[in-house]
Amino acid sequence: MVRYEKGHKDETRRHILDVASAQFHESGIAAVGLAGIMSEAGLTNGAFYTHFESKEDLVREVLLDALSRREERHKDNLENGVELVTTIREYLSPHHRDSAGTGCPTAALVAEVARHPKTTRDAFTGKISDIIALMAAQIRQGSSGERRRKAIAIYATMVGALQLSRAVNDRQLSEEILEDAVEAAVNLARGR
Template sequence: MARYDKGHRDTTRRHILDVASAQFRESGIAAVGLAGIMAEAGLTNGAFYTHFASKEDLVREVLCDALERREQRHKDNLENGVPVETTIRDYLSPRHRDAAATGCPTAALVSEIARHPKTTRDAFTGKMSDIIALMAAQMRDGAAAERRRRAISVYATMVGALQLSRAVNDRKLSEEILENAVEAALTLANRP
């Protein structure tokens, strides 16, 4: 049996997560098979089970990892005093719309997550709560409960608009969806 360098297992696991994350976000969870993930990762199908118990285990890990990265972006924005307007405009940009494989996992996968087992939905729910709390903290005006309410509305607007802008095949309409959603999200975010 071949011996691997220290850290090889972690590096291989990270690589599988990255490949699966991009494929899930680009094509959807149901459309992506383990064989395709492992082939793109340059590994055998059997190697998958060294790292994950099942496809659902992989889905949950991908979600948590991708949402933790998104959460870190929100933390960085908060720590660096980035205004909520910048966060909204960045999220609802044509660049983000066109980069589903590396973009927000919520917009790419939320409709499928609703059909997954409770453990996956629990992990998703926890991360959503964290992201909403960070968005609320980014809003400066109003009591905490009011900022949370507005953050939920803003985030729901952002996710839904990004999904719609990706779904339509009319580029002009897609741009209109993004532009109008920016205005609506800013109105919600800045409402006293």
């Protein structure tokens, strides 16, 4: 029997999550198989079940992990006084558009998540609600209800524009989509 150092199982699980996340972001959940994930991770298919019950369990964990990281960025921004406008500009940048593998899981996977089981959608919904609340906290004008409505509109604009900018094959149109969405989202954030 092979003995592993303490923490090996956690490191292996983290590695599988990272590989799966990049593959899901780049190719979509449905197009990625467990064999491809485990091969890229340098592990056997059988090792998968030591860490996850099923592909759906992996999908849910990837979403929770990636959205938790994004949530932490929003918390850090709020605690450090970073304006929502900065977040909008970074999110709707050509760099983010061109980095689907490491970018926002919402923009990369939202259409597929809508077709997943309730448990996965519940996890996704909880994290999205948390992110929206953090964005609303960065908006300084209006009642809490008005700030929440603006945050939802801003987030929806950001996600939709990023998806659209990635989907079109006309680079100039893609740039216009990003620039115009930045303007619209910034105007909402500033109460215009």
